Amino acid sequence: MDHTTVAAFLNQKGGVGKTTTVANVGAGLAILGSRVLLVDLDPQGHLTRFLGIDRDEIHHTIHDVLRGDINAAAAIMSKPLNARLHMENRVDTMSMSLIPASLDFADAEVALVRASDRDYLLKRAITNMDREYDYILFDCSPSLGLITTNALVAASTAFIPVQTEYLAMESIEDLLKWIESVRARFNPTLEVGGMIATRFDGRKVLSRMVVETLRERYGALLLDAIIRDNIALAESPRYGKDIFSYRPRSFGADDYLGLCNEIMDRVSAPSEDDSLDLDELESYVSEPFRPTGADY
Numbered sequence: 001m002d003h004t005t006v007a008a009f010l011n012q013k014g015g016v017g018k019t020t021t022v023a024n025v026g027a028g029l030a031i032l033g034s035r036v037l038l039v040d041l042d043p044q045g046h047l048t049r050f051l052g053i054d055r056d057e058i059h060h061t062i063h064d065v066l067r068g069d070i071n072a073a074a075a076i077m078s079k080p081l082n083a084r085l086h087m088e089n090r091v092d093t094m095s096m097s098l099i100p101a102s103l104d105f106a107d108a109e110v111a112l113v114r115a116s117d118r119d120y121l122l123k124r125a126i127t128n129m130d131r132e133y134d135y136i137l138f139d140c141s142p143s144l145g146l147i148t149t150n151a152l153v154a155a156s157t158a159f160i161p162v163q164t165e166y167l168a169m170e171s172i173e174d175l176l177k178w179i180e181s182v183r184a185r186f187n188p189t190l191e192v193g194g195m196i197a198t199r200f201d202g203r204k205v206l207s208r209m210v211v212e213t214l215r216e217r218y219g220a221l222l223l224d225a226i227i228r229d230n231i232a233l234a235e236s237p238r239y240g241k242d243i244f245s246y247r248p249r250s251f252g253a254d255d256y257l258g259l260c261n262e263i264m265d266r267v268s269a270p271s272e273d274d275s276l277d278l279d280e281l282e283s284y285v286s287e288p289f290r291p292t293g294a295d296y
Helices: 018-031 046-050 062-067 079-089 104-111 118-125 146-154 166-170 170-186 205-223 231-239 249-267
Strands: 005-009 035-041 093-098 135-140 159-165 191-200 222-228
Touching: 005 018, 005 146, 018 035, 018 046, 018 093, 018 118, 018 135, 018 159, 018 191, 018 231, 035 046, 035 062, 035 146, 035 231, 062 104, 062 118, 093 191, 104 135, 104 146, 104 159, 135 146, 146 170, 159 166, 159 170, 170 191, 191 249, 205 222, 222 249, 231 249
Parallel strands: 005 135, 005 159, 035 093, 035 135, 159 191, 191 222
Antiparallel strands: none
């Protein structure tokens, strides 16, 4: 790959599947052969916990980076993460790293707002990382404050996970206007990569109506890949695993693999392995135990 795609995943509404999407897109891209860096920008540290990182494993966080105490490279966690991924997926070349967050990040906006270059802190922190990673993915907090602004200033593209329910859909217009204001003020090359429909239940009329409405309003901005509501997706964070490690033959793995392929197409940055379907993924992952009678 001749360039790095820096993508911010954001939505000011919580519970839309944002962290789940960042974790599983990151793992999927890594399985497909890309070098991936995830950055946890949520003071709650949900992405860090999702990936099974214990507090005693964390020595530095994104807060330390933004304060200027250390450079970004010093905060990157790779070994414990990739050891787990290699063990679960049996892919020796997988490369996914993380800059974690912890609760000390909660007061970051108050502390950083005094900085004269406060909107560019993250952009400067990841400068020169394009040689190390194909994708850098930001898991933003469910707010539109300074840290999320930093993510959009540093990003080349933004993706918006949208839960397929009415209230989640109604907040999109404000979010798009806010993204446009950041683009106009700070980052004229920022693009909206697309919206991702999440927690979709095809049995519910409302879920289907929301997807139809999004398609009517926003057209191709809504990605074709739809993330179905799935037991395995809800369970995997409990075990500190992405969906490909936890249930590689689940609906969730199928949906996120499709999303990874579509994201690669959208940013015109296919990996060396190009795209895979779920059947081809079997050569990358071990066959899991799959209980009968459950919506896996």
